[in-house]
Amino acid sequence: MIQVSDPSHLYSLAIHQVGNMSQDEALIYSYGPVDLNDQEKTTLLLNYLMKPFQKNEEYYNLQHSSGELNQNYVYKLATTIFESNDNLYNASKLIAKYLFETVQDPKVKGGKLFIAYFTYILVDGEEVNAVGIFKSESIETYMKVSPNQKEIYDFESDQGINLSKLDKGCIIFNLEKDKGYKVAIVDSKSKEGAYWKDEFLNVIKRDDSHAKTDLVIELCSNFLQDKITDHFEMNRAEQVDLLNRASDYFKDKDQFDIQEFSNEVLMQEEVIESFKSHKKSYEDYMEIEIPESFDISTQVVKKKAKEFKRKIKLDSNFLLEITSETNRIEKGLDEETGLSYYKLYFKEEQ
Template sequence: MLSKIIVHKVGNKINQEHLFLSETELQVEDEMKELLTDYFINAFKSEEQFQFYSDSYLSLNPIYSSVAEIFEDRDKFRFESENIAKHLFEITQNTRVQGGEVFVVYFEGGLMEDGSQIDSIGIFKTEDKKPFLKINLKEENYEIDKDYGISLAKLDKGCLIYNTDKETGYAISVVDNNKNGDQYYWFEDFLKIRQRDDEYFHTQETLSVFKDFVIKQLPQEFDVNKPDQADFLTKSLNFFKEKETFDFEEFTTEVLADKNVIESFVNYKTDYEQEMQVSISEEFPINQTAVKKNQRYFKSIIKLDKNFSIYVHGDRKKIEQGQDEHGKYYRLYFEEEK
């Protein structure tokens, strides 16, 4: 439930725009609280979560510090909301970043997936004003006028910080639907966050590193063709869809089979972890939301010049590759035409 809300106007400092800080919190009726709560909360549809971090001490992350103060003492809400707005104003380094209203909101007793209740703090920025029509009845005639305002259809930027896991940077949901040509402005420059080390992260990273291995590394080391690559991708995706937990040894045995290919993948995964400075677990519960989100990158399509595309979804044995006097060809076996 929305219990506190304040709005500040944060312009683009580089474009000589100004910062306006409200002196008091907004006082809103229950109906407006419900409308605003739906507008803010419904923007977060992904299970992907992040956490604050710092290059030195976590307490030196400005937003983490302000949020921690508010969770500790709600009487500091307005003061810390000003610090949040000031920080956003100061970090703007791109002329294309739009100014806008910044809402800082305190929610009491939000419901988590496990049924528990937890407080949260939301920081939301509206940038893109939409035109709308106003129709007024004046005497016995209608008048129509155009104005600009905030559309409730889509939130431009926002984050929802849950009061849990303070020691590791809290749990945070984030959305940025209006990047303005600067993809780092909200996630990195302002919030300074990174993805949480949870089952969503490990599912996503394992799928990503395996896809890259199959597409980039496998053809360089082994005699594999496009149908072979498509088969590996299909098998891996099916594994993630059918299993509840991921076990690295089980996965490599079922999907890769060959010990030399498995060894190559182990080395590729190790190099990836070192380069990206991440650690991907070899055993974790599979997050089906992450699987669903990433499966679009596992489309097994063989493109043949500009004439044909073959979508491979199943049995590798039902597709053959060859060459004759007319050129290269694929032979497909099927039981029914649909």
């Protein structure tokens, strides 16, 4: 969780206009940092920038393909700001120029770029300083209604930023410098292109229990949902039984152990071997190495519970959700109608 509520903790701020170079739009620098003496306006701005991060549970590290962190331009400039917050304005212009030159996709909208320096920001219970980079791409029309001199209400329209919707942002915490800093990201339009995370920031998921749990749940779900039926004959109820066991494993355990998971969930040797083969293919494709054991993140398990789709869809008429005891389900074929059926055994209706 990320928290900052006192407007004085927004120590300094610069705002620039960053257009899309491929659309012949301009890069326009402000002439200096923003005056933050108006507490009411600063509070509004602080809420706009920070609210999307309040429930953040996923973190990244800045990186570079060469392995040299200083080759990551955002990392280099963030380090300059951490060394002295007086460097923020000059560094903010370089960040804006770098973003302007990085974006090649003509579909990416230009917008206002906010570069901020925060003091005493709280991240997962730890108080640190941070650099924030935020981009607002969406301009909306709003109507202002007010009385004129004759006390008759009139209205006028204008355009501005919707304070309830931040398009893109990142907060770089002054933690884990040697690993590429601890970074939180917001990207409300990630489907339009990965330029924010992959090209501009160049980040990788932080190597922690959250990232590992997220990765392994995706691996297990992909195998049990899509791959297992390619190699083994089983009906949907049997497949759901495996999904239930996998879901219960992640809910009940504090630590993931691949051998334990294989024995308790997959059980059959041929299924275990197929899973190991799938894991190896997944690692090769993703260019990663999944650890054999690690602490399970309960936050991720709650968030990713829907990954294990424990439902049986019957034509377009019925949807069965099965949470346990698939031995109470019997599948058959009605010879008279030629239709398949499921018979469910239960003690009482709830």
